[in-house]
Amino acid sequence: xxxxxxxxxxxIKTRGQQVTLRCSSQSGHNTVSWxxxxxxxxxxFIFQYYREEENGRGNFPPRFSGLQFPNYSSELNxxxxxxxxxxxxxxxxSSGTSFQQYFxxxxxxxxx
Amino acid sequence: xxxxxQPTEMTATEGAIVQIxxxxxxxxxxxLFWYQQHxxxxxxxxxxxxxxxxxxxxxxxxxxxxxxGYSYLLLKELQMKDSASYLCAVRGGSNDYxxxxxxxxxxxxxx
Numbered sequence: 001x002x003x004x005x006x007x008x009x010x011x012i013k014t015r016g017q018q019v020t021l022r023c024s025s026q027s028g029h030n031t032v033s034w035x036x037x038x039x040x041x042x043x044x045f046i047f048q049y050y051r052e053e054e055n056g057r058g059n060f061p062p063r064f065s066g067l068q069f070p071n072y073s074s075e076l077n078x079x080x081x082x083x084x085x086x087x088x089x090x091x092x093x094s095s096g097t098s099f100q101q102y103f104x105x106x107x108x109x110x111x112x
Numbered sequence: 113x114x115x116x117x118q119p120t121e122m123t124a125t126e127g128a129i130v131q132i133x134x135x136x137x138x139x140x141x142x143x144l145f146w147y148q149q150h151x152x153x154x155x156x157x158x159x160x161x162x163x164x165x166x167x168x169x170x171x172x173x174x175x176x177x178x179x180x181g182y183s184y185l186l187l188k189e190l191q192m193k194d195s196a197s198y199l200c201a202v203r204g205g206s207n208d209y210x211x212x213x214x215x216x217x218x219x220x221x222x223x
Contacts, residue, residue: 004154033210042116042199042213043155056210090154099143099162099203101211103154 004093004104012110013081021076021107023091031055032074033101034066037088049074078109086111114138114212118200123220124190132185132217134200145211146174146185147199155199159185187219195221 005024013019025032031050035043045058049068063079072093078085088108092101115137124130136144143162147155161167161176161183173186187194197216204212 031209035211035213040215042201042215043211045210045212048209050209058210099145099160100157103147103156105154 004091004102006089006091006104006107008107009105010108010110012112015081015083015111017081018077018079019081019109021078021089021091021109023074023076023093023104025072025074025091025093026102029093029095029102030072031094032068032072033092033094034074034076035090035092036060036085037090037106039087043090046076081111083111085109114202114204116200116202116212116214118198118214118217120215121218121220123222126190126192126221126223128190130187130190130219132187132198132200132219134183134185134214136181136183136200136202136214138181138202138204138212140204141178141202143203144174144176144183145201145203146172146183147201149197149199149216151196158198190221192221192223195219 007022033048034046037043047057048055052068065077068074088106090106091104094101118134146158149155159174166175171188176183197218199216200214201211
C-alpha cells in the first residue's frame with residue numbers, strides 16, 4: 001500500500017509568481033485535504049476535496065485554488081505569491097469522511 | 113470559530129512521564145486528535161477521542177472531557193525519540209471535516 005506522496009519536496013519562488021503543488025493520495029482514499037503550516041505553528045486548513053468536488057474551505061483568499069482528479073490525486077495552486085505564503089504545505093488523504101487523515105511529507109515553499 | 117490552546121514547550125527526562133494539556137473552544141465538536149510531528153516531517157496520527165474518558169495505546173494515552181473542553185496526552189516511559197512537536201486538533205460538527213490545530217507543544221527529552 002503506497003502512502004501519501006507530495007511533490008516537489010522544496011520550492012523557491014519569487015513574490016508575484018504562481019505555484020502548483022501536487023499530492024497523490026493513499027491507495028483507496030478518495031478525500032484530500034490541504035493544510036498550510038507556518039514555522040512554529042500548527043497546520044491551518046485550506047480546503048478539502050471529495051470525489052473531485054470542493055468539500056469545505058478554510059479562511060484563505062481565492063488565489064488559493066485546487067483540483068482533484070479522477071484518480072483522487074490533487075493539486076494546490078497559489079497565484080500572486082506573497083512573502084507570507086512561505087510555509088510547509090501538507091496534503092492529507094482519507095477514505096470518504098473517515099476521521100483519520102494520513103499526511104504526506106509536505107512541500108516546503110519559500111517565497112523571496 | 114475555533115480556539116485551541118496548548119503549552120508551547122515542555123522538557124522531561126528519559127524514562128519519565130509527561131502530560132500535555134489541550135483546551136478548546138469550538139463551534140462544534142466531532143472528535144479530538146493528537147498528532148506527533150518530528151522536525152521537518154509530516155504529522156503522524158497518535159490518538160482519537162470522541163467520547164469522554166481515557167484511551168490507552170501502548171506508552172501513549174489520551175483523555176477527553178467534552179464538558180470542560182479539555183484533553184491531555186500522556187506519554188509514559190519517555191524515550192529520546194519522543195522529542196517532537198505534539199499537535200492537538202479538533203474536528204468540528206458532523207458536516208465539518210476539517211481539522212483545526214493548536215500551535216503544537218514541543219517536547220524535549222533529556223538523558
